[in-house]
Amino acid sequence: MAEDQIEYYKAKYQTIEDLPGVGPATAAKLRENGFKTVEAVATATVSELVVSGIGEATAEKIIEAARKSIAFTFVRGDELVKLRSNIRHLTTGCPSLDQLLGGGIETQSITEFYGEFGTGKSQICQQLCVTVQLPYDQGGLEGGALYIDTENTFRPERVIRISSRFNLDPQDVLKKIIFAEAYTSNHQMVLLENADEIIKEYNIRLIIIDSVTSHFRSEYVGREMLASRQQTLNKHLHKLIRLSRAFNAAAVITNQVMAQPDVFFSKMVQPVGGHIIGHTSHSRIFLRKGRDNVRIAKLTVSPYLPEGEAPIKITERGVEGEEYA
Ligand code: GTP
Ligand code: MG
Numbered sequence: 181m182a183e184d185q186i187e188y189y190k191a192k193y194q195t196i197e198d199l200p201g202v203g204p205a206t207a208a209k210l211r212e213n214g215f216k217t218v219e220a221v222a223t224a225t226v227s228e229l230v231v232s233g234i235g236e237a238t239a240e241k242i243i244e245a246a247r248k249s250i251a252f253t254f255v256r257g258d259e260l261v262k263l264r265s266n267i268r269h270l271t272t273g274c275p276s277l278d279q280l281l282g283g284g285i286e287t288q289s290i291t292e293f294y295g296e297f298g299t300g301k302s303q304i305c306q307q308l309c310v311t312v313q314l315p316y317d318q319g320g321l322e323g324g325a326l327y328i329d330t331e332n333t334f335r336p337e338r339v340i341r342i343s344s345r346f347n348l349d350p351q352d353v354l355k356k357i358i359f360a361e362a363y364t365s366n367h368q369m370v371l372l373e374n375a376d377e378i379i380k381e382y383n384i385r386l387i388i389i390d391s392v393t394s395h396f397r398s399e400y401v402g403r404e405m406l407a408s409r410q411q412t413l414n415k416h417l418h419k420l421i422r423l424s425r426a427f428n429a430a431a432v433i434t435n436q437v438m439a440q441p442d443v444f445f446s447k448m449v450q451p452v453g454g455h456i457i458g459h460t461s462h463s464r465i466f467l468r469k470g471r472d473n474v475r476i477a478k479l480t481v482s483p484y485l486p487e488g489e490a491p492i493k494i495t496e497r498g499v500e501g502e503e504y505a
Contacts, residue, residue: 192249199242209233217376222246270430271319273311276490276501285430294435295467300475301434302333305388307498309357310342312386323385324356342498365395385429392433
C-alpha cells in the first residue's frame with residue numbers, strides 16, 4: 181500500500197471469515213455467491229444473503245458487523261482534515277485541462293466527462309491510464325488503472341503511442357492497465373463489486389468506467405423503469421465512491437448526453453442519469469466540438485472551483501492543450 185493510501189480503510193475485519201458468526205460453511209456460501217469481501221457483505225441486502233442460503237438472523241448480524249467495520253459515518257473534524265490532506269491531483273497530461281481542474285483530477289471522488297460522440301471522452305480516459313503511472317513529481321500517482329469499458333473503445337495501440345509521449349515504456353504501461361469489457365449493466369456492476377482484490381493487488385489508483393450509462397440507458401427503457409434504473413445506478417456509483425476513497429484513487433466516468441426532453445428545438449443537452457449522477461459525481465466536465473480537432477472542455481460542476489472553459493486538441497500524440505491566460 182502506498183504511503184498516502186488511506187488508513188481509515190483499516191476495516192476491523194479484513195476477510196469475510198473474520199466476521200463474527202461466519203464459519204467455514206457460511207464463508208463458502210458467501211464466496212460462491214460473489215460476496216468475497218467484507219465490503220461486498222456490507223453493501224448486500226438481507227434478502228440477497230438469504231437467497232444465497234444463509235439464515236435470516238445470521239444475514240442481519242453479519243451485514244451489520246460488516247457495515248460497522250467499514251463504516252465511515254461519523255468522523256471528527258480533525259480526522260476529516262487528515263483524510264482530505266491525502267487527496268492528490270492526477271495530471272491529465274494536458275496543461276489546459278489541468279488548469280481548469282485546479283491541478284488535475286482529484287482522488288477520493290468521481291469526475292465525470294460528458295458530451296456528444298467523438299468529443300474525446302474515451303481519448304481522455306486512455307491518456308489518464310498512462311499519466312496515472314507517472315511519478316508523483318510529474319503529476320502521476322505511481323499506480324495502475326482499472327478500465328471498465330462498455331463500448332469496446334479501448335485501444336492498446338493508442339495507449340502505446342501516448343506512453344511514448346510521456347517517456348514511459350509502453351509494454352510496462354500496458355501491464356499496469358487492468359481491462360474488463362462489461363456486456364450488460366449487471367455485468368458492469370458485478371465487475372466493480374468484485375474489484376477490491378484486483379485494486380489492492382495491482383496498486384490501482386485510477387478507476388474508469390467508459391461509459392457508465394450506456395448499458396443502463398439501453399436496458400432500462402420507458403418511464404416505468406426509470407426509478408429502478410436510478411436506484412441501481414445510484415448503488416453502482418456509491419460503490420465507485422467507496423473504492424476511490426478506500427484506495428485514494430481517482431474515479432472517472434464518462435457519460436453521453438441527450439436532448440433535454442422538455443425543450444423542443446433546442447440545442448440544450450444534458451447528461452444521461454439525471455440527478456443521480458449529478459449528486460454523486462463531484463466534478464463534471466462538458467466536452468463539445470470546436471473547429472477541426474479542437475474540443476472545448478467546460479467545468480460545469482465543482483465543489484470549489486469556478487466554472488471555466490479550456491481548449492484541448494486530439495492529436496496523434498493524444499490529448500493536448502496549452503495553459504491559457
Ligand atoms: P463516444 O464514446 O462515441 O460518445 O465518443 P467519445 O467522446 O468517447 O470520443 P473519443 O474519445 O473516442 O474521440 C474520438 C475522436 O478522437 C475522434 O474525433 C477521432 O478522430 C479522434 N482520434 C482518435 N484517435 C486519434 C488519433 O490517433 N489521432 C487523431 N488525430 N485523432 C484521433
Ligand atoms: Mg467513448
